[in-house]
Amino acid sequence: MTDDYLLEHPEVRSIRVAAADLNGQPRGKRIPRRYADKAITEGTRFPFSVLNLDIWGEDIDDSPLVFAAGDPDGILKPTERGFVPMPWIDAPTALLPIWMFHEDGRPFAGDPRQALARVVERYTARGLTPVVATEMEFYLIDDRGKELRVPPSPRSGKRRHQAEILALRQLDAWDAFFTALYDACEAMDIPADTTISEAGPGQFEINLMHQSDALKAADDAWFFKLLVSGLARRHGFAASFMAKPYPEYSGNGLHTHFSILDAEGRNIFDDGTPQGSAALRHAVAGCLAAMPGSMLILAPHATSYDRLVPGAHAPTGIAWAYENRTTALRIPSGSPAARRIEHRVAGGDINPYLLITAILGAALNGIEDAAEPPPPITGNAYQQALPQLPDSWAAAVDAFATSPEIARIFAPELITNFLATKRQELHYMAGLGPEEQTELYLDIV
Incomplete structure (x- = not known):
């Protein structure tokens, strides 16, 4: 209590x-x-x-x-x-x-957590329960000077500017911070699982475990962002979920994995085959259809679109595939009982409540409509002629305003309020240069 x-x-x-x-x-x-x-x-x-x-x-x-x-x-x-x-x-x-x-x-209705509760109620009415996990990417940054830099290693005192994908040396160098972070996650009941070093210098990813309470999954992602940012400052540096703090290095994504259980606790995406069930295809179709309209939630800020460029480990085309990280939706391999969808578009700078609402709402739209997606692609999505995601903040605002899929997911009041917010930001952000935008977003998002 x-x-x-x-x-x-x-x-x-x-x-x-x-x-x-x-x-x-x-x-x-x-x-x-x-x-x-x-x-x-x-x-x-x-x-x-x-x-x-x-x-x-x-x-x-x-x-x-x-x-x-x-x-x-x-x-x-x-x-x-x-x-x-x-x-x-x-x-x-x-x-x-x-x-x-x-x-x-x-x-x-304008409360983002209430928006997620509203979508969860739609699932409950159909006897369904979404299971959600998030992958949280962030940078550790020394922002004390005019230029952002990698903090000096607490172990060696050196600044390592090279990418160190899955490098134990990076994890060991920052062990004091990560030990404190895991202790804090345990105290806050945030289910932090695996940590890896990522493609950018000083960049890391921590996975939060799957759970059958979408509201708790969103809470955990929100708490985690607050925790990482606050704890980093206690250790003498910054942590940022900004979509792309360094122009020359990889951006921060926030990938969301989800499956759906029926009333008996069975995964409705599992039909015993590697391809997955009809329900999986319907959910994929719903997510693809809603993707242009969802872009303002998946990439909500002026600098969010710096990450979404071809060949930068972030999707630009609207497509899905099996075990393919160049697409917007990936179906991971593994046990059929664990069949799930990975939504790969969002940056780390999102609102977790709106993100999970948009994804789960879009999937349920597709399930309710028994919609069929286009065939899954194979190969490099960046090199294929695909429908493209909105590539600018202004285009995303327009797509959100007119999307019938968004109108099914979110209450009219929230849509109106979010559009007003983003249009005001779009107007005033035009007067800021890149350095001023980075200074604004580095800690806030």
């Missing part, structure tokens, strides 16, 4: 209550421990508009949530997750995740 956490942790001195806004930024309050009971039992209040701020934390111009409505409060109640520790804060502190409701108890 939420109340029990504080009884079991008398060392906690303060709490944070926080919800994710549309950009995935934590918005909330600091509350002394002695007043925690009210936040737990009655909830807390702040304006609906707070979940619809731009990347600078500013109100959206002409938002219907602000002056037109009188900027009213919503009620934010604890999620089922309850308290989690915040190991990156010096004083013992606990985070109480919250989500937003109207006064009459209705979920606020």
Whole structure:
């Protein structure tokens, strides 16, 4: 129980209550421990508009949530997750995740976590349960100078600028940080599994385990981003999930794996063959159809599109394949019982709640429609004539605004709010140069 956490942790001195806004930024309050009971039992209040701020934390111009409505409060109640520790804060502190409701108890449709709950309810109504895992890529960065650099190795004091894919030397060099990170994940109940060094210098990937609770999977990805960024600062450097912090090196992706269980717990993508079932094909078709409209969620920021170039380990064409990492959707090999889809488009700079909503919602669209995808491709997707993903922020905004697939997945209020947010950012970002954009996004996303 939420109340029990504080009884079991008398060392906690303060709490944070926080919800994710549309950009995935934590918005909330600091509350002394002695007043925690009210936040737990009655909830807390702040304006609906707070979940619809731009990347600078500013109100959206002409938002219907602000002056037109009188900027009213919503009620934010604890999620089922309850308290989690915040190991990156010096004083013992606990985070109480919250989500937003109207006064009459209705979920606020502009809350990204409520959007995911809405899609999960669609699955539940069909007797289905999605199983989700994420792969989290990030860079460790020394940002103290004018140019971003690899931090000096705590072991040797040297800066290694070469790519070191799956290099144990890299993992060993940063062992103190990763030991602290795994300890923190254990304390926060984040199911962190394997770590590898990636293609960029100072770049790593940690996999979060599959779980049959999509809301918890999104919580974990959100918490993980907060944790890695905060803990890195405690160790004297930055960590960034920015899609491409270095122009000359690989970008950060966030690949999502998912399968779907029926009411008896069977994987509906498994028909005993390497190809998978009709349900798998339908889910693939739904994801492919929604991909252009989903791009604003998969690549939500000005610098997100720097990553999406041919030959850079990030997809540019709309296609699927078996065991092929050049495509947008990959069907991994392995046991038929573990048959799943890997969605490879998103960058590390996404909002996990919107990302998982978009992917699961698109898959369910395809299943409901019994849609059939084009044939899977073979070979290098970059060298084939394929339908292309939107290649700019502005094109993604337009695709999101007109997508019938997006209209099936997200509530109209969230669509309106997200478009207003991105159009405002698009306008003001035009006045910033590349270095200013990097400085803005490095820590925030």
